[in-house]
Amino acid sequence: MSFIRRQRYLVDYILSSMLRRKGKNFGLMLVYSLIVFMLASVMLFTHALKQEMGLLLQASPEIILQRMVAGRHDFIPETYLEKMGRIRGVTERKGRLWGYLYDPSVKANYTLMVAEDQALDATEVIIGSAIARARGIVPGDYITFRSFDGESYSFQIKSLLDHETEIVSADLVLLNRKAYRALFGVGEGVYTDIVLSVSNAREVPKIAEKLVQRLPDTRPILKQEVLRTYDAIFSWRQGILFVLLAGAIMAFVIFAWDKASGLSAEEKREIGILKSIGWETSDVLHMKFWEGAVVSLLSFFIGYLFAYLHVFYASASLFEPVLKGWAVLYPQFQLIPSVDGLQVATLFFFTVFPYVVATIIPIWQVAITDPDAVMR
Amino acid sequence: MLLNPAIMALILVSAVVVLMLGMATVFAVQVLRHWDISSGSEQQLILERRTYLISTLMSWAFAAELVSLLLFIYNAESMSGQFVGAMCATGVLNVNAWGWPTLFMKITLFFTGAVWLTLNALDNQGYDYPLIRLKYLLLILIMPVVMLEAYLQLQYFLQLSPDVITSCCGSLFSANAEGVAAEVTAVSPAIAMWGFYVSGVAVIAMGVIYLLKNQGATLFSLLAIVAFGLALVAIISVISPYIYEHPQHHCPFCILKSGHGFAGYLLYIPLFLATAAALAVGVVGPWQHIESLSMAVKVRGQQLVRLSLGMFILFYLLSVAYVASSNLVMQGVWW
Structure with a gap:
């Protein structure tokens, strides 16, 4: 119980601390959500297309x-x-x-x-x-x-x-x-x-x-072969888009690293004060972990939600030509909304995991600072 | 190779984990050479601070490995539509020779990670870091395992060609085939169930003894490993046929499918957690005699053994429930 209470206080603290610096966190979350949004759109769209093909071919x-x-x-x-x-x-x-x-x-x-x-x-x-x-x-x-x-x-x-x-x-x-x-x-x-x-x-x-x-x-x-081919083709198209978006993910990682290491004097002083009133390095690390978790989960959900709306209500207008192919007589169709666990897990690895890895070292550097060095 | 996002994610994760462990290993070597808790030198201070970084890196690395184990199986399951002859994860793992070794390495890493993280958490409780050399030595030993896993996985995915006709659970887990899987399948149900129940009773009894008397941690761990192995044998030989309600279907992966109510996850997750916690008990137990740790050993050992016992009991109850509620009746054939 005490463990849970402790985590609750940490979350409480970090939320109020983040709200004090709305601008910086908002910028990070905007970029983060955008990355999730792009990747999630690709995934949701290809998954829905695959499913559509499967349903259609069932009767063939x-x-x-x-x-x-x-x-x-x-x-x-x-x-x-x-x-x-x-x-x-x-x-x-x-x-x-x-x-x-x-x-x-x-x-x-x-x-x-x-x-x-x-x-x-x-x-x-x-x-x-x-x-x-x-x-x-x-x-x-x-x-x-x-x-x-x-x-x-x-x-x-x-x-x-x-x-x-x-x-x-x-x-x-x-x-x-x-x-x-x-x-x-x-x-x-x-x-x-x-x-x-x-x-x-x-x-x-x-x-x-x-x-x-x-x-x-x-x-x-x-029919099995046709289905298999469609499955492979859509996975492959999705893969190609992911490779192209890898550059964006890299940029995001660098951005996250930079944000996490470039602390303002005020933030440094805050950590210095915390340490001088008895916080240990591991407490600061925990607190920062919760900060990452809050930012990641919020951005992930926001990005995913917008991707969902984009794909199923706006016909994925951004990626349509690449993923669907094109023709003069192109069909207009509404995809059936569907979310798949594997896709969400994969997406998590492509966005949250790089973010976490990129921020470990900067966070640690912050956590080990001596209180007197920053408060002086 | 198939350019599939899940595959790319898995490769990315193992590459990053190798990188993280590489950093940790470099530091581990420094600790082994220069660590001196009694010294107040600048270098010692830096080393002490770095231990925090290593703990964080390792926690994330092993957490990622755990998720990647789940993703690996789930992905194999979902790719079964893309290979001729594959109907579940078994077929996809069979596509080339690297599939099964990769899975086994991932499972090994899961247990290794659980053990190392427990040791690390225990050591951090002692003010003088009494186990620091041991744990960093272990870390250096884990490094090759992680690299091997990443290599196997990369080979597996690179050589995954969709035109291979693979053989699936029907032929691999069949009593007439050859190989380990077939041997396990051919184990007589009666023997498998005896082993299952006896090892279950033994491990739970030993856990209760440890819970009450605080001794026998190592024996508990060893029994848990035996129980883990026998539980897997029993799942393949007896329990899964009952879940499928089909006496010839022995696949340990098809039970992960939605068609069987995701029974596999309900069985495997408690079993793996129970075994990991039991291994952790075995790692924690022997350090009772170190003065700075004796209290921590007691507290942590009790927590872990409770977790392990709870999970074991859950697993055994679920298994029995699946067998009892099944429509398959093998009276007179197996029993």
Whole structure:
């Protein structure tokens, strides 16, 4: 109990002492919070993006099978579905038809995909919201695509795709199979790729192995691999930004060192008086430890709070281009707020730890000063 | 290497800790050569003042090591999505040969740090610093350990290539495999549980004896080390299957996941704290005969043994509770 009481008095003392020197402490905390803010923004943003990707891919098929011709992705014949045979563990398999279409009027590529389950007429399409934004069109309007042979086809927009899926559906156009074949000149009997659903995730690698054996000219793409790649890419982008921000952290460390060692005459006298009335060196060290703790925790929370607001309410406007990448038809989306323990711990090591290390020696130098030397 | 913030943080921490200990070691050498408490020379005064700096440096260094141990495991856990075949920390630690040694070195450093800090705190209570040479000699011996840990960790992270297909807990902690992990897994549950309970009773009994009579500190520490080892064996062999409610799943890391209610943290944190405190008792105990320390030894020893006993009892109660409340019934198979 006496230990806790002692610490309480020390905190009490240091708080009043810090309030007496608002200017200096405010400056330090401003810089400190800013560093935390920048790093935390990067972390929160990438973490949220990763999570978003994970959620989106959850519904995607476990295996995508593409046919390769001369090392390039090519159309896959319908007959492959039979050639593949029944594979134990596969719950569903179907061919997909999709492709890219360049639209010169907005200088962007659309992704066109046949949607069998949407019951579309040959002259109807459903489009992603980014396309609607870029072209300034609403449901009911017409959109014209130029086909492979120079013909123009007009489609009526039946509806827009759900706003919530915009991160993947920004540039998507859903259309009828007949319209697809007419636009791209793709004959009957072929698909762009084949997707397979597997209910037990552990069977996926074995099924992929069987597929490659039975259909040697194909390449299976696994959902697990896609997820892994996204995970690695986002971690890596985050890492790159951290390396770039390392300079800022170094500057902050030097700043903290300087602040801690450059005590004003008044502060020195204060410590001298404390020591002359019976404080020991270890008491001064304790007091200074609490000062560091108060400054660090406050700055950490302030910085983190602002980073949270920045990322989840202001769409991380400062780091967006680096972390998200960019495109003409860029999706607009709101991230789901999430905080992860590992991220907070890492951030703590990047900010509080350097601060602590930088101030140990200056604090010690202050703590060992002789009372008579400073009061003279 | 993967440029991941958590990895960068871990490397940064070990580099800074090596630096801090380097400074402390340089000073330790000076103390060993020039320390003379009876002298009033300027140099002695400077040395005495520096001891404060070293104490602070070491406290922070070991605190950072402790957090980095947690971060290391947590990070391994979270990276399991990035490696083919990895489903938990086991798989990530298995990616190359450096993973497990790094973890063991981090655990060693945690206990070493606890011991050194206790010794340091005890020594500072005596007006004449009776243990100063011993503790700085120890410090010099710890330095290579810290450097080795930093080196192992760096190698581990540098050689972490994502295209390696790793094997995870299913194959490592399987009774039919080879190696230490498999041996531990294959320990018969009955033997593991006997060892677990007997060592538990022994260590608690010895702790109570020390609490009442103030003797037997070293024996208590030794028993605690044995109990620690046997507790880990029991966790792998018996307790974790009960937590997973699956007789073949022996992984000591999957229990750290949220799917199992973070049971691992509830078990490991009391166990590690109890063992660290028990080691500290063993370090404090033998200095009763030094006049300037005898009071401090008594007070601190009692505090530490209470902490250790409390944590051991908590750990054993939790373990028993996990086994008792599990839906897995192994009557007739194991017992």
